[in-house]
Every structure is written in C-alpha cells, then in structure tokens.
Amino acid sequence: MGIVVILGIPVALAAAALLIKRQRVFGMLNCAGYLAVLCASILLLRQTVLSGNVALLGNFIYLDVLSAFFILVISVVAFSVALYSVGYIRHDIAEGKLSESKARVYYALFNLFCCSMFVVPAVNNLGILWVAIEMTTLVSAFLVGFYNSKESVEAAWKYIIICSVGIIFALLGTILFAYAFSLSAGVKSLNWSAITAGAARMDATILKVAFIFVLVGYGTKAGLAPMHTWLPDAHSQAIAPISALLSGVLLKTAIYAILRFGMILIKGAGFAYFSHLMLLLGVLSLAISCGFVLVQKDLKRLLAYSSIEHVGIIAIGFGVGSPLAIAGAALHILNHAAVKSMMFFGAGSIVSVYKRHSMNTIRGVISVLPFTGIMVLLGCFALTGFPPFSLFVSEIMIIIAAFTSGSYLLAGALLAGLSIIFGAFIFHFGKMLFGNLPKGMARRAEPLSAKIAFLFLFVPVCALGPVMFFIKKDVVWIARMLFQH
C-alpha cells in the first residue's frame, strides 16, 4: 500500500503545482507531501525487511529490501530538497531571477523528476525500468537548463545527448539479457524477479557481452569515469536544489539498475567478471576525480567531481563483494546522498549571496552566512570521511574489506585517493569559509526552511555510528537482506 502513496503523491503535487497560484501555500504543501512520502518509505522498508517482498498489480510492481532501501534514499533527499526549495525559490523570485509562473513550472518539473526516480526501483519489468531512467534524463534536462543562460543551455544539451546515447546501449544490453533468458527458460519475460530466479542456467557468454553494454549505458548515467563528462557541467549549472537531487540520488538510481543486472550476471557467469569490471571503473573514477578536485576553481564543479569520486568508492565496494564491503557500499549510498545534498544546499546559498561560482573570489562565508557556514564546514569534514561522521564508518568498512580480501594494492589506492581529496577539500573550503571578507558584504538572513533542511540531513550524516550499536545484527545480516544470495 505504501508504494501507492509514494508514487501517487508526486504526481498529485505536480498537477497541484500548476493549479495553485500562491507560492507560499504550495511550498508548504510540497513539504508536507514529501514528509508523507518519507514516512511511507520508512514503513515500506520495515515491511520488506520483516515480511518479505511486496508485489502489486500482478507483479508489475515488485519490491525487495534493495528496492525499498533505494526508495528510502530518494525520499530522504527529496524531502530535504522540498524544504530547501521554499526559501531558495522565494529568494530567486525576490531577486527577479525567476518569475512567479516559472516557479510553478519548477515545482511541477521537480515533482515529475522525483516521481520518475521513484518508479525506477519500484518496477519489476527491466524495459519499464529503462523507460523510467530515460524519463529522469528528459525531465531533469529542463531543470539543468532552467536559467536559460549560455552555460546552462550548453550543459543541458551535453547532458541530454550523452545520457541518451549511453542509455541506448543499456537498452541493447537489456534486450540481450531477455534473449539469454528466453533461450534458457523457453518463455519470454523482462521481469527481473523471473530472470534472477532462472539466471543459473543462462548462457554465460551472452550475459558477459550484455553486461558490458548495460554497464556502459547505466554507468554513463551513474557518472562512472570515463563516461562522466556530462556530470560536472550538468551539476554545476542546474538550480541548487536540483544539483542536490542529481548528485544525491539520480546517480544512485543508475547504480541500482547496474546492481540488478549485476545480480543476474553473478548468478549466471560467476563473480570474478563483475568484480573486475566494477573495480576497474571504480578506481578510474577515483583517480580522475582526484586530479580534477585538486585543480578545480569552481565551487559547484568541485562538488560534482567529488560525486564522481564517491560513485567510484561505491563501485569499488560492490566490486570487492565480501558482505562487509557490500554493507559498506550500501550505507555509503545513503550517507553520500545526505552529505552531498547538504553541501549543494550550502553551495547554492553561498553562490546566491556572492553571485559567483569561482572559489578564488568567495571569502569569509562564516561571517556572512554563519549557520550555512558552520553546516558546510561540518559537511566538508563529513564528505572527506572524517571520523565521527557516517561516511567514515562506511568508507572504513570498504577499506577493511579490501584489506581482508587480500587486495592490498586496491586498499592502498583507495586510501591515497581519499587523502588527496581530503587535503584538497580542506584547502579549498578553508579559504572560502575563513578568508577576509570582501568589501560590501555584510551578514545576511538565512531562511528557516533551509536551516531545517540542513538539520534534517545532518541526522543521517551523524547517526550511522551510534545506530550500529543499537541494531543487534551484524553487517553480514545487512548484506544478506539487501542481496539475497
């Protein structure tokens, strides 16, 4: 039942956005709607953990723990974005950057974008999953090019073209998977529940070829190097709340798709092949993002490259593949979504006050925006994996798993990459937060909704460590719940 609420509310809100004229009223309604979605997704996760998979509409909608987990991640970020949007859009209207009617279009697109992302983990049919992922690209392209400046139109064009081509290869892979299944089982189906069940008898060669196509296709959308070229442009040009959604959860929905196909591949063709591919792309993403983070001059591009880094870490986690690493990677998905949204909110507020992206000219944030400044400082430590925060826990889980599985070189590379990025982040953010205040800048008021959004996201950023003491299960249990094998 919960899933109907989760899919229905964004659609209803999208329609309401166009009908309700008063921004204030709709902003509140939007937040209330996403709070309901958040509650429903928590209940859904609970239901799948306690009483098994949920099926609806004759198996058209089919959820296991993994799907429910991704829905939870999406709804956490979506709720915080709904909160943050209230203040941000009001500020943009006051500044004259957006008209009232354009703000309504923004809310409608935002809701459609969220809805298409919720569909991805909910459906059983791999063809519909493909359609949903393509829909996320098409809807969010408008949100990337929303300000209609030269840069944003260029970014939106690159985004839509590169991701559409990538995703066509994913469709090719999907068809090959369906073909391999129809060869072995004698019946046609595109449902992952059926294909995963019959995976052991499928032709390994076809599966291997098909997975390459899928990985290139959805890997483009996930921002794995070397298919990541659209990502820094799109993330830096999108409206700030949408940057958070793109980076926090859009990339993760593509990872979800890769995992679904990966589970079929592992059953049909063994783990080694999957592991090698994921590790290769993961390490490559980490290495490339290290280089670009060091020399970066643009605040939002810096955060975008950090997303590539974290997607790389997640890929490495799944590539290592021991229960500890899988649990670490899964938790990292949630942690990164929360922290990165927080950082993009911070960057959005900073950019809208300073009116520029370049990190060389932004100084003294902490005295202009004290609350945002402190949150960004904490977020910066959290993002680079500093001890008390959740990302430290999930990263250390992956590193320990890499050591215990004997891949010392991999663990070394991971540590080296993380320390380079830590240094670069502290350097960049230290200057921005504490430097001398530029002339003419004074302390600004910060909207209440943004403060609530920061505090809400800060809970999962801190909570993982303490929560681990209360859950009486170990990581093996988490990994087994998420991937039933």
Add this chain to the structure above:
Amino acid sequence: MRELILFGIIAATYLMVIAKRVPALIRSFRYQSFFLFLITLAAAIEEGHADLYWVALLILILKVLFVPYAMYRIARRINVDENLGLLVNSQLSLLIALALTYCSRIFSRTLGFHQDFRAVAITVAFAVVFIGAFLMVSRMKAFTQVTGLLVMENGIFLFGSFLSGGMPFLVEIAISLDVLISVIIMGLFVYRINKVFTHIDVNKLSRLRG
C-alpha cells in the same frame, strides 16, 4: 523478400552517412523508418499477431510521418544554413560505415548467429546502431545528433524484434512514447541553442571546461 527489406534499411543508412545537407538526411531517415515499418508488417503477416500490426502502425505514424515532419519544421524555423558540417568527409565516412558493418557481422557471429536469416537481421541491426553512433560524433550540428540518436533507436528496435521475437507490447509502446518525447524535448533544446547562441554548431559549445 525480407532480406530485400533489410537491404533497404542498410542502404538508407549509408545514404545518411554520405548526406551533406539537412533535407537529404531527413529524407534518408524517412526511408529507413519506412523499411522498418515494412519489415514489421511482414513479420505481422507471417506470425498473425494483432500486437505486431499495432506496432507496425505505431512506427508508420511516429517514425515515418511525425518525426521527419517535425524535423523539417524545426529545420525551416531555425533557418540556418543547411550544411551538416562534416568533420569526416563523406567518402571516408562511407568507408568507416562499411568497416562498422563488418564489425557487426563479427559481433553477431560471437553471439551465435551463423547462417540463417536472423544472422543477417542481427548484423544489420548492430550496423545501424553503430553507424548512428558514428553520425552523432562526426557531424557538427546539434540537429544531426538528434538524427543519430533516432537512427540508433531504429537499430535497437530491429535488434529487439529479431533477437527475442519482439519485446512485450507494453514495453514497446512505452519505448516508442519515450522516443517521441525525447524528439520533442531535443527539438526544444535545438531552438534554445539557436536562440541563445545564434547557431547550432555543437563543436562551438565550449564554455564549460575542466
């Protein structure tokens, strides 16, 4: 007979590779879609599924009539010069297209298709996908990138219908609608690029670096 239609598809694809102007490109795309419609119709008659007739009708309306018409309209409205801006000249493009076709043959053989009709169909399908991708990277106008994407999608369609005997009807419809929406949205963006930059040369879009 069906081999002949497949030949038509690949010939239309080569015509696109050597096209130098926008109208020629759109016309060849229409030929390709028309042959795709014919081959789906042939399959529908042979197997007698009602679903396949609907799919064929969908192709006729969307890809043969609507999409080329919309593209003509956009091309006329933005009113820029009609040259496609070839980064690779047409002779070399044709050679590359032939090489890609040969690669597709090797590819279909690795998947286990050796002799029968399906081997030809799968080869043509792969070739259309790869040549579509090649068109996207070797032409400068934003317009051609949209066409390249549509060519790739045609290839995928052919691939899907001959590899596993067609996808479920619902999925087929969903994918077709998706194509329709993506063409409309890309058309809008071509407009916007033209309005903001006063040209649609993609290789001149280079403000975002690093």
